[in-house]
Amino acid sequence: MPNAICEERNLIDPMPPETAEKLETFFAAVRSAPQSILLLDYDGTMSPFRIDRFQARPYAGVRQFLARIQKLGRTRMAVITGRPAAEIAPMLALDIPFEVWGLHGAEHIALDGRRQMEQASPAALATLEQIRAELARNSFGGLIEDKPNAVVMHWRGASPQKARAIERKTRKLFEPVAAIDGLSLLDFEAGVELRVGRDKGGAVEAILADNRETTGRDSPVAYLGDDLTDEPAFRAVNAAPGPSLSVLMRRAPRSTAAAIWLRPPDGLRTFLAGWTSAQSQVAKAKV
Numbered sequence: 001m002p003n004a005i006c007e008e009r010n011l012i013d014p015m016p017p018e019t020a021e022k023l024e025t026f027f028a029a030v031r032s033a034p035q036s037i038l039l040l041d042y043d044g045t046m047s048p049f050r051i052d053r054f055q056a057r058p059y060a061g062v063r064q065f066l067a068r069i070q071k072l073g074r075t076r077m078a079v080i081t082g083r084p085a086a087e088i089a090p091m092l093a094l095d096i097p098f099e100v101w102g103l104h105g106a107e108h109i110a111l112d113g114r115r116q117m118e119q120a121s122p123a124a125l126a127t128l129e130q131i132r133a134e135l136a137r138n139s140f141g142g143l144i145e146d147k148p149n150a151v152v153m154h155w156r157g158a159s160p161q162k163a164r165a166i167e168r169k170t171r172k173l174f175e176p177v178a179a180i181d182g183l184s185l186l187d188f189e190a191g192v193e194l195r196v197g198r199d200k201g202g203a204v205e206a207i208l209a210d211n212r213e214t215t216g217r218d219s220p221v222a223y224l225g226d227d228l229t230d231e232p233a234f235r236a237v238n239a240a241p242g243p244s245l246s247v248l249m250r251r252a253p254r255s256t257a258a259a260i261w262l263r264p265p266d267g268l269r270t271f272l273a274g275w276t277s278a279q280s281q282v283a284k285a286k287v
């Protein structure tokens, strides 16, 4: 019987009072603002992880919430992902245009479909090309992903021992070239990326600056993410001049700059329901 109670508690997953309070305060700001900004990571945040990333579909109910929020017309919504930006629209499979920042912020697809790519230096691209060639000869048993601005090594799904070996060999290859020609290392869970360009924090700052320029306001902003690569985005949101909420959306908590932790998929649905409700009330109030 005690086990049954425990299981039931896990299913209900009650929210700590301080989390509920922060959500309530933030949604009150969303309710009274003419426009708010909702920024979301994709993999692990809106969808479960899949080793084949093209199988990572959004959790049940998420697409409907996003469509509803978009329809209410009071949210600038964007996905900020490590993937190439063009991969997100087919995953979301929505009939509405969506702003996407890809490659951790180095690439932008605007609502009107225009695509912009941050320019990397020829020296950085040449170095990436050399590393690609080396990994083509020996990939250390990991999974290589090529991006226009990066080379990525994944070890998700490998045994802990094998993952450690892949990581050690990859770092030995990546570290000497990181920090030259504008290249940097980006650690994420189960992998490391050698890259050039803006990070997710830079993408958040660009969105906030653009919003301020176009609306003349510091709109309420929330960022939802799960990975280490989302930490710069949490910090950028925390530093926003207007009301803000950074949310670690992850199965288990960890040390983070995020203001609150919610567990997907229930925590995500609760958050999106709260957002929808706040905006519906704004919409009604304006009638």
Ligand SMILES: [Mg+2]
Residues within 6 Å of the ligand: 041, 042, 043, 044, 045, 225, 226, 227
């Ligand atoms: Mg993620």
